[in-house]
Amino acid sequence: MGREPNKTLAFCLFKYFPYGGLERDMLRIALACQARGYEIDVYTTAWEGERPPGLRVHLHRPRALTNHECMRKHHAWLAQRLAKNPPACVVGFQKMPGLDVYYAADVCYQAKALAEHGRLYRLLPRYRLYRRFEEAVFGPDSRTRILMISQTQAQSYVQHYGTGADRIHRMPPNVPPDRLAGPEAPEVRRTFRQTLGLGEDDRLLLQLGSDFRRKGLDRSILALASLPKDLLAKTRLCVVGDSPSRPFAGLARRLGVAEGVIFLGPRDDVPRILAAADLLVHPAHQEAAGIVLLEALACGLAVVVSGICGYAPYVAQAQAGWVLPEPFDQALFNRTERAALEGGDLAQIGRRGIEFARREDLYGMVDAAVAVIEAVARNPAT
Numbered sequence: 001m002g003r004e005p006n007k008t009l010a011f012c013l014f015k016y017f018p019y020g021g022l023e024r025d026m027l028r029i030a031l032a033c034q035a036r037g038y039e040i041d042v043y044t045t046a047w048e049g050e051r052p053p054g055l056r057v058h059l060h061r062p063r064a065l066t067n068h069e070c071m072r073k074h075h076a077w078l079a080q081r082l083a084k085n086p087p088a089c090v091v092g093f094q095k096m097p098g099l100d101v102y103y104a105a106d107v108c109y110q111a112k113a114l115a116e117h118g119r120l121y122r123l124l125p126r127y128r129l130y131r132r133f134e135e136a137v138f139g140p141d142s143r144t145r146i147l148m149i150s151q152t153q154a155q156s157y158v159q160h161y162g163t164g165a166d167r168i169h170r171m172p173p174n175v176p177p178d179r180l181a182g183p184e185a186p187e188v189r190r191t192f193r194q195t196l197g198l199g200e201d202d203r204l205l206l207q208l209g210s211d212f213r214r215k216g217l218d219r220s221i222l223a224l225a226s227l228p229k230d231l232l233a234k235t236r237l238c239v240v241g242d243s244p245s246r247p248f249a250g251l252a253r254r255l256g257v258a259e260g261v262i263f264l265g266p267r268d269d270v271p272r273i274l275a276a277a278d279l280l281v282h283p284a285h286q287e288a289a290g291i292v293l294l295e296a297l298a299c300g301l302a303v304v305v306s307g308i309c310g311y312a313p314y315v316a317q318a319q320a321g322w323v324l325p326e327p328f329d330q331a332l333f334n335r336t337e338r339a340a341l342e343g344g345d346l347a348q349i350g351r352r353g354i355e356f357a358r359r360e361d362l363y364g365m366v367d368a369a370v371a372v373i374e375a376v377a378r379n380p381a382t
Contacts, residue, residue: 006088008039009377012078013093014071016042018049019210019242019266021291022105025174025365026093029103030055032366033373041087043078045070068126071096071133088377092144097136100376103147103369107288108156109134138163145376147171147369149289150310169372173291173311174365178271179298181354185275192276196236196262203235203341206277206301208270208292210241216283216306217248219333223281225255226334231341235260237281240273242266274299278346283324283333284309294362296321297353302346304336314362320353 011030016023030040034054042057051057058081062073075096082090082098092099095106109130113121121127137144138161146163148154149171157163190200198204205224209215217239224237237260239245245263252261267273274280280296280303287309294311296303303321305312306328315321322336340346 006086006377007037008041008085008087009033009373010082010087010090011040011042011093012090012096012099013042013044014074015046016044016048017046017210017242021209021289022093022103025103025105027052028174028366029091029369029373032370036370036374038088038377043081045074066126068129072129075133089373089380091373092137095130095133095137097133099137099144100380101145101147101373102137103149104153104157105149105288107153107286108138108160110160111156112286135161140164143167145169145372147372149173149365151313152310153288169368171368172364173289173294173314173362175291175294175298175357175362177363179274179295180357181275181298181300185300188272188275192272196238196276198236198276201234203231203279204277205235205237205337206240206273206280207237207282208240208273208280208295209282209290210243210266212239212241212243212245212248214284214286215241216285218251219283219285219328219330220281221248221252221255221257221261222330223283223334223337224260225252225257227338227341231338232257232260235341236262238262238264238273238277240264240267240270270295271299274301277301279304279337279340280321281337282306282309283328285328287311294357298357298362300347300350300354302340302349302353304333304340306333314356314360318353318356320349320356 011026013026034040040055042055045061047057060074060077062070064070064073079098089100090098091101093103113127136142138157140162146168148168154168207217207220220237227235252258280301282293282305284306290309290311293303293305293315297318297320303315305315306324307326312323316323324333
């Protein structure tokens with residue numbers, strides 16, 4: 001009799017928390033693999049929130065003074081654990097050596113380092129480690145299969161590392177099915193707006209996503225403060241996400257718009273909040289994808305987004321909002337937001353998003369990712 005096939009998969013990420021897009025995608029892929037009969041080991045430094053039944057979570061908390069040293073120590077520990085108990089496939093959600101499959105939800109570190117830092121930065125240990133880890137995944141000698149979620153990402157990695165096209169697998173998005181607008185949406189909208197003290201004539205801007213600095217919350221508060229007084233008086237900016245709010249609350253106070261900014265923290269009722277808003281603002285400084293953009297389209301919410309976001313082209317294709325060109329221009333964002341609130345038929349623009357979401361594949365990422373992982377697990381030499 002032949003040996004039983006190895007049905008163990010190792011999922012590797014630095015930290016899990018339940019409100020991050022990368023983390024949610026990791027869990028969905030892991031659970032889908034589990035449903036296909038695989039045993040799942042998750043290796044991480046921290047896990048916040050519930051642990052689904054059947055997932056074996058292995059925690060290692062390295063002690064170090066810097067993030068890059070934590071990453072180095074964690075990877076050394078991980079390599080030892082995997083060498084003792086080799087899985088059929090190692091799936092990574094952060095860049096590191098030794099991956100069979102990498103889920104590319106981050107921007108190219110080398111491109112970012114060259115654009116934002118000088119030569120001295122590239123002499124630092126932080127740069128050398130992150131550059132080495134990234135090259136281990138994308139370099140020409142690597143065999144790692146790459147699950148790529150945006151074309152912009154792919155171009156950047158190919159430019160800096162010469163990544164072979166045969167290793168890059170383009171993934172469709174992964175919009176949760178409950179985001180698609182249903183017949184109950186008007187009542188959900190009315191009820192939730194009442195909880196915020198808003199009437200139908202008021203305007204509700206929504207900024208949704210953790211890591212407020214990277215998502216451009218500073219830009220959104222500046223745009224709110226630029227509105228004329230009569231429009232500002234009936235406009236609120238609702239902020240949802242798991243990130244420290246104090247610096248941004250302070251900015252709102254200094255600009256005199258503190259009463260117009262509502263921090264709701266991380267939430268599990270995102271579909272209700274999307275239904276209640278009039279306009280999603282997402283002027284991100286950096287965003288490899290931005291699943292919230294597609295969630296907004298699916299529920300009929302118009303969008304203003306910075307062009308740096310990987311999923312911004314979907315907004316343009318759907319004609320369901322405004323994509324701001326790069327480099328970002330705060331004055332242009334201010335004018336665009338004001339024009340949308342004053343003169344745009346936001347409901348009609350939102351309906352174009354719903355129509356787009358119903359005819360396009362915005363939901364197939366998990367199945368596509370599992371297909372690649374299973375192929376590698378069955379034949380690691382491919």
